[in-house]
Amino acid sequence: MSPRQLVLVTLNNLREKFWRAMLVLNPAGVSVRGVDVLSLDDFTQPVKSGEAARAGVMSFPMYRVERIEEDDFNGDLPSLAEFRSKTGIEVLRLFAEPLP
DSSP, X not given: OOTTOEEEEEETTTTEEEEEEEXXXXXXXXXXXXXXXXXXXXXXXHHHTTOOOOOEEEEEXXXXXXXXXXXXXXXXXXXXXXXXXXXXXXXXXXXXXXOO
């Protein structure tokens, strides 16, 4: 896995899932920019309407990380690659680059 790659991070102990662009991955943990899976629709709506939207940066210690998967359509969960078809904006523009 490499920086700027879109990933799905699953955390254990208060199970949460995040769609993110990976910023840093090392033995101590992972730093990513993006949104909680459950908040994706809430994030998409302002982007579609042209409002300012900003993806947050979070760091998780490795002991909380259950797995990190490449973002890929698997039938049950949509892929972030579909974000562009919904908004007209490339998701990496919002997830990997800080906005002014």
